[in-house]
Amino acid sequence: MSKQHLSLKEKTAHGLLWGGLNNGFQQLLNLFFGIWLSRILNVEDYGIIGVLTIFTLIATTLQESGFTQAIANKEKPTHHDFNAIFWCSSSIGISLYIILFFAAPYIAQFFQIPELTSVARFLFIGFVLSSLGTAHNAYLFKYLMVKERAISMLTGLTISGIVGVTLAYNGFAYWGLAAQHITYILCTNSLFWYFSRWKPSWNFNLKPIKELLPFSSRILITKICIHINNHIFNILLGRLYSKTEVGYYSQSNKWNLMGSSIITEMIQGVAQPVLRNVVSDKDRQKRVLIKLFRFTAFTSFPALFGLAYIAPEFISIALTEKWLKSAYILQILCIGGAFIPLNHLLGNFIISRGKSSIYMWNTIALGLTQLTSALLLYPYGVHTMVSTSVGIQILWTVIWTLFAYKEIHFTLFNLFRETLPYLTAIVVSITLSHYCLVNFENIYLLFFSKIISVGFLYILILIIFRASILKESYNFAKTYFLKTAKNKTH
Incomplete structure (x- = not known):
């Protein structure tokens, strides 16, 4: 079966699969070459x-x-x-x-x-x-x-x-x-x-x-x-400030954007075309948006909060101690970075509705707010500037939701229902992992233990509370691969 004859759901699955593989391998390559260059x-x-x-x-x-x-x-x-x-x-x-x-x-x-x-x-x-x-x-x-x-x-x-x-x-x-x-x-x-x-x-x-x-x-x-x-x-x-301060921030921001872009690019590669295809049916478009939003939260929160959790060990092991000052900045940025894919998804939804002017002015307002706060707070240091910017980034998710509500009644309840379970699960997972590993002194053992324990606890919590996203993701992948295998045999 050719790609032209795939259903919208199958095209979405195909796009998310290749988007995920693409961005996953992209970030692995960026990680590999970034570590080499940072050491040199x-x-x-x-x-x-x-x-x-x-x-x-x-x-x-x-x-x-x-x-x-x-x-x-x-x-x-x-x-x-x-x-x-x-x-x-x-x-x-x-x-x-x-x-x-x-x-x-x-x-x-x-x-x-x-x-x-x-x-x-x-x-x-x-x-x-x-x-x-x-x-x-x-x-x-x-x-x-x-x-x-x-x-x-x-x-x-x-x-x-x-x-x-x-x-x-x-x-x-x-x-x-x-x-x-x-x-x-x-x-x-x-x-x-x-x-x-x-x-x-x-x-x-x-x-x-x-x-x-x-x-x-x-x-x-x-x-x-x-x-x-x-x-x-x-x-x-x-x-x-100095070139050194730029270097530390640039390094932190690079890894933060790299982490968030794994999710953002995967979703963005299919969101606007798919949402545009169902623009004439508001109820169906809302259902598609909610599923994409749920999947984005499910993947974005563990990826970015997890990166924040392992930042000190990651920087020390991969980039050496000379970059350790950038670890704390990276942790702050990752908290806001977890919400970037959600904001991008809502922005793509607004574009699919043909409301590019709303998309433009809302983004301009975000930029002006962050710039103003940075100019006012720069005397108080880099960490204060970055922390305030992150707080504004999180707040803007609510503002994007208000615009989505005007289009298809995507409410704040929808926002919290699709984000809080995954936000709570990853925060609980990191907290439990931290107290279990607090006495670990070997940095390599601590690094890998953090990754394994948080990943395990996150999935376990979602299983215990029967999160629908796990079943949806499994069925999504299973259906896609079965149909792909069947098409190849014909």
Whole structure:
């Protein structure tokens, strides 16, 4: 049976399966190469690249311009739609590179880091490379070709990781991180071209952009705000503190975003297309949203709270003692990170309803609130700034729910019913594990004992209280694999 003939439920299962495998293996590769690079490089090396992260993310978002989500919301996109995206995105990418090439010395002057000029000009080449694959990525996303996107990203991560570690090991310092970034973009987008059934033509008709622009422009602004929210501290610390402080925060934030993105990307790869397919039936869309929300909470809370629990041991073992100061920051960030996938899911729901303006303004409000709190609290230290930002992130889950209620009556009761059981289960599991292992002194034994005990206790608690998600997940996987095996025999 071809993918085109799968039911919506089967497509969701297929997407979640490959999305989960993709993000799981992605983070394992990021973990492997991240540990190697962290051991080779020093805190200042990460600080230099860290202050440029926000520029690369915002510029990449500008060249993508929200076209991926916009085309996913279009019922039957044509060749001309994808072709217009290709030429528009490419033009923006090239223009941005030219602008930022000449702006690089001023960026270096702002942060008082002379090395940034040459590094920025090299790193910003990624804008041009990624712009050439925007339309192809949009094609794969629209048609739920999650497997093909997974292969592309995993291949890119592997090759780029090898390049980064090799250069860092041979003394190229922060240039290894920069080269890793460029290599990943080049490999991934090359494979997007290979897997996409669509290819560009020499037709410069940009009329479809006018149709997509009202929706895509709001997605664009929203994504920029999200990147600012995630990386604003790199800019503030780079300006107000030292490269060392940026390095510690950048390292902590990297692992936090890596943990939350496992869940976020897995859900995001299917949420908007699937929710869009049932947009005409509010009751069915609500049921789909609740199931996705339950699954997100079930996976997000143990992943991020678990990472917070093992942070000191993980940092000491994997990255060595020189990074230990980042462990406490990581613990704080992970608490807020557990709610990021939930917020993203609700945001994707709002997009599926065609309300990109709500998505945009709510994200802008979140960003402005976090930025204001950071500017007011920076004299009190990094930990105070980060803790307040995390509190705001958690509060915003409630605000997203209020918007969802206006659309399909997804209530605060639904929010608490689908999150509190898993939040309670993981907090109880970590508490019991902590008191059982309090006398363990061997750091390696403590590290693995924490992981095993929390995982066991979390599942045990859900079994005792007969959590429906366990049966749903089992039946979900069983049905999918049985049908896949049956299709192969035919």
